Amino acid sequence: MVARQNTVFKEAYNRYAVALRTDTALPSEPEIAAQLGVSRSTARAILTRLSEEGIIRWNKRQKIVLRQPTDHDLFPSEETDSLHDIIERSFMQRILADDAAPGMQINELELAREIGTGTTSVREFLIRFSRFGLIEKRPNSHWTLKGFTREFALELADVREMFELHSAAEFGRLPRDSQGWVDLAAIRDEHHAMLADINQRFKDFSVLDERFHLLIHRASKNRFIADFYDAIAIVFHYHYQWNKTAARQRNERAIHEHLDYIAALESGDQAAIETACRAHLHSARQTLLQSLPQIATETT
Amino acid sequence: MVARQNTVFKEAYNRYAVALRTDTALPSEPEIAAQLGVSRSTARAILTRLSEEGIIRWNKRQKIVLRQPTDHDLFPSEETDSLHDIIERSFMQRILADDAAPGMQINELELAREIGTGTTSVREFLIRFSRFGLIEKRPNSHWTLKGFTREFALELADVREMFELHSAAEFGRLPRDSQGWVDLAAIRDEHHAMLADINQRFKDFSVLDERFHLLIHRASKNRFIADFYDAIAIVFHYHYQWNKTAARQRNERAIHEHLDYIAALESGDQAAIETACRAHLHSARQTLLQSLPQIATETT
DNA sequence: ATTTTGTTTTTTATCTACAATAAACATTTT
DNA sequence: AAAATGTTTATTGTAGATAAAAAACAAAAT
Numbered sequence: 001m002v003a004r005q006n007t008v009f010k011e012a013y014n015r016y017a018v019a020l021r022t023d024t025a026l027p028s029e030p031e032i033a034a035q036l037g038v039s040r041s042t043a044r045a046i047l048t049r050l051s052e053e054g055i056i057r058w059n060k061r062q063k064i065v066l067r068q069p070t071d072h073d074l075f076p077s078e079e080t081d082s083l084h085d086i087i088e089r090s091f092m093q094r095i096l097a098d099d100a101a102p103g104m105q106i107n108e109l110e111l112a113r114e115i116g117t118g119t120t121s122v123r124e125f126l127i128r129f130s131r132f133g134l135i136e137k138r139p140n141s142h143w144t145l146k147g148f149t150r151e152f153a154l155e156l157a158d159v160r161e162m163f164e165l166h167s168a169a170e171f172g173r174l175p176r177d178s179q180g181w182v183d184l185a186a187i188r189d190e191h192h193a194m195l196a197d198i199n200q201r202f203k204d205f206s207v208l209d210e211r212f213h214l215l216i217h218r219a220s221k222n223r224f225i226a227d228f229y230d231a232i233a234i235v236f237h238y239h240y241q242w243n244k245t246a247a248r249q250r251n252e253r254a255i256h257e258h259l260d261y262i263a264a265l266e267s268g269d270q271a272a273i274e275t276a277c278r279a280h281l282h283s284a285r286q287t288l289l290q291s292l293p294q295i296a297t298e299t300t
Numbered sequence: 301m302v303a304r305q306n307t308v309f310k311e312a313y314n315r316y317a318v319a320l321r322t323d324t325a326l327p328s329e330p331e332i333a334a335q336l337g338v339s340r341s342t343a344r345a346i347l348t349r350l351s352e353e354g355i356i357r358w359n360k361r362q363k364i365v366l367r368q369p370t371d372h373d374l375f376p377s378e379e380t381d382s383l384h385d386i387i388e389r390s391f392m393q394r395i396l397a398d399d400a401a402p403g404m405q406i407n408e409l410e411l412a413r414e415i416g417t418g419t420t421s422v423r424e425f426l427i428r429f430s431r432f433g434l435i436e437k438r439p440n441s442h443w444t445l446k447g448f449t450r451e452f453a454l455e456l457a458d459v460r461e462m463f464e465l466h467s468a469a470e471f472g473r474l475p476r477d478s479q480g481w482v483d484l485a486a487i488r489d490e491h492h493a494m495l496a497d498i499n500q501r502f503k504d505f506s507v508l509d510e511r512f513h514l515l516i517h518r519a520s521k522n523r524f525i526a527d528f529y530d531a532i533a534i535v536f537h538y539h540y541q542w543n544k545t546a547a548r549q550r551n552e553r554a555i556h557e558h559l560d561y562i563a564a565l566e567s568g569d570q571a572a573i574e575t576a577c578r579a580h581l582h583s584a585r586q587t588l589l590q591s592l593p594q595i596a597t598e599t600t
Numbered sequence: 601a602t603t604t605t606g607t608t609t610t611t612t613a614t615c616t617a618c619a620a621t622a623a624a625c626a627t628t629t630t
Numbered sequence: 631a632a633a634a635t636g637t638t639t640a641t642t643g644t645a646g647a648t649a650a651a652a653a654a655c656a657a658a659a660t
Binding site: 002003004005006007008009038039040041042045060061107108109110119120123140141142 | 610611612613614617618619620621622623628629630
């Protein structure tokens, strides 16, 4: 019915409200907008509501926080998610569910109805999602789920290895005063910290893993590599929520490999970098293959 | 105004009509549909119109061609292009025009109006097109043209080289009785034929070039490599229409490199394959860089 | 029994409309 | 004069509607 949900406003409102402290004065509208990463129009809408709710007193440049907002002042989390995120979550759950067999048809209208959204948004999502190689479309006809098959995992791993070897070599060539080395040292220390408390913290590894590989890939300064890594990150993000077997052991091993890999990068020795990178990629490939759903073999 | 143009029907109608021969009998509806690559519904619509126009006599299974269709019977070519193709052509012309500077904003509504189409189709096209790395979008805001810059060409060339070296190595490992070798021999002969008549035929090279590289890439059986090559093919297709300088000389040189490359593949010697592949990719990179518009340097 | 034709239903492709958001323009304040 | 606020305009994001095209179902013919 409504053309568009004001989720940008609600999400930014929540974000801004929780950071408010009583009796402080707020900065100018353009500054607030920049802080929140929204337009000034949205920033003004936030100020308007804060004022209406009696959270701030607002008169031109004077913006005083009267009281701390409570949980009750915030918008519920269901209303702050962007439609794209809602569709993504919903769709990933469906295709990772047990009854989602490769070869299955995907129906735009049915999907839209189940998610409670229009078909246009679902269509656009599927078009964007198609670059991850998990779905495919025949023109004028339906989408087909290709699924998390062994073929998919192998093809993904092959490209990932080509790209990461390239990026790692580039990283090794970064000038010594570059920011990359500072970031790498910080990530190295985080690995050590996590290892020291591995029994408690092994679940946090996937976030660290993503940050580490992203740092490497940024060195390549290649948009195609960066895009591909985005795809990998999303696929892994959802996939590993479904496959948590032997996570502690697997993650501990990966941390050790990362540390070897980092040491090789810091040595600047290209041969050592390649060896350490290959070693890690080899075991990452095994992990990926082991995490596949059992039955998933292409049924085209 | 109209929800959807019947371009599938019109295009298939033309395709089928020109192939008709007087006094022949036509096959069953499912067979016609399969021949044309459309649904039976569309095939029936074609038969219906052919019948109405007096081109065939149609009664159940009996379908006799009464007369050869004339040009006058066919739909004009403007009505047979799919909307996607129209938008693609129109958009590529715009971004390859001289006044399309990198950093330029792309306006969906303006584009749609100029092409004479709805915004939804333009949006979907832009989303699909974005994976080629030439445009980029900030959420809730406009698309930006990144353009055929030197950076773009270098990033494209890097990935292309990684993929092609991989695919070429895989091709070299194909079993000797595989179809790939037959196709390769055929393409080799076509290269020789073109070389013998290079002054007349150098303009046909780009089609041969695309077929050759596609054949190599198919050996990798990797959806990400295949998708990337699709992107390259489209970019090159339009790009080289705008940059035809020294085409004869450039193409003749490329043919020689291809022949060396093919010989290396046929030898099955992995080291030779890599050498020949690298040599060709190196000069392809130079060609790409030389063909860039002169001014195009990123203006972010 | 399988294939073909006839008919109906489902699904996609595309248009239009409109609220949310961004961006531009105008006025005021420092 | 530069920056902030106030106001208006342009553009995007999404829903809903509908014709084209595909797909499913039903009846007839080989």
